[in-house]
Amino acid sequence: MDWHAWHDAYDLDGSALGRRLHVVQERIVAALDASPPGAVRVVSVCAGQGRDLVGVLSDHPRRGDVVARLVELDPDNAEAARRAAGALGPAHVEVVVGDAAATEYYEGMAPADLVLMCGVFGNISDADIERTVGFCTQLCATDGTLVWTRHRKQPDVFPKVCDWLERLGFVREWVSEPDAGFGVGVHRFAGEPVPLDVGARMFTFVGYDVL
Template sequence: MERQEGPVQRDWAAWHGAYDDPRSALSRRLRSVQQRVREALDSAPPGPIRVVSTCAGQGRDLIGAVKRHPRRHDLVGRLVELDEANVRAASGAARRAGLDGLDVVVGDASRTDAYVGAVPADLVLICGVFGNITDPDVERAISLLPQLCAENAQVIWTRNRQPPDLTPDLCRWFEKHGFQKRWLSPPEERAYGVGAHRYTGAPIPLEPGVRLFTFIGYDTLRNGAPWPQ
């Protein structure tokens, strides 16, 4: 996944530093996502829980949520991240938490090839993605998410709620493609939005070689800078 952000590439490992400030919007978002993950595990039936995380970063959304959860040893799955420094950090965190069923891989999360052998999943995390891609690409990604989902899978997503707030469209697109809303963060928190949807349709086979989205970068989208097609 080639992350396009104009002439200067963001340091995605350093970007995670905001998580360490409990007052930051990113830290508040993280706590909300982690609570949704724990709720998904609480409601999962007995047996293995297969999970995939797209653009997983350092794995804080998932690993931080489950490291003390009673179902943590039921987790199997794959975290996909392009930045090698973040992959090393996530791998170390998973190892220290005893999450032996999780693989953290360097890969292009924007292509379906990254999920071959890891889906259909019971829990899909697509956090930190929708705010970094164009609106049409958000709808495209949602339309293809059923290929990652098992029956009754839960999808947890994030997207900032700065004007114009895309959240109503997001919820409409999820519903259009077979997802039922389970939880949505309150609109008063404008710096971020978190949602959880359940897939109500039948599993759809994964088609390798398909582009899910093109990662542009929030800064480029916000400033209207040109980006390669």
């Protein structure tokens, strides 16, 4: 899979990816708008080209408050994210090339006020989704926001992901309609974050084309 070329679908008129990106960006805007004054710590898992967060920060009034770390394995995508972030001006966005499943890449940033888990759950096994949900209690600060995605194709795992999150203290804030052509969820963490298990792996990236 050429993950750099895969991002081209975002630019196609009416594409499901483009519509999903728009919704994710709306949810990020809402999270930033609701954040209390001061620094807003953000982590993005499998960040790709960073279009979700960087696209929002380009004209958001809180961009100077954001301290973000984007973790992406593909070096071409990471470089695209780095270039986009560099054009932001007063924003602190770090782009790291590395395996986003490895918890050590979030050391010093977790627990975060906003965690982006977009494009992850559709590319890993159901067992790894549930395992990764458990790690979200390490990544998210109390009252932190988790924005995540998962397609709604059959068998539809989206409701299970909501259940797994809510059993661990996440409160459902918003979910996209089942017939939207994509799935986006927003959960607020109402619990106490668990210390980061540095050196652990959250998931094994398989790819939707294999699954």
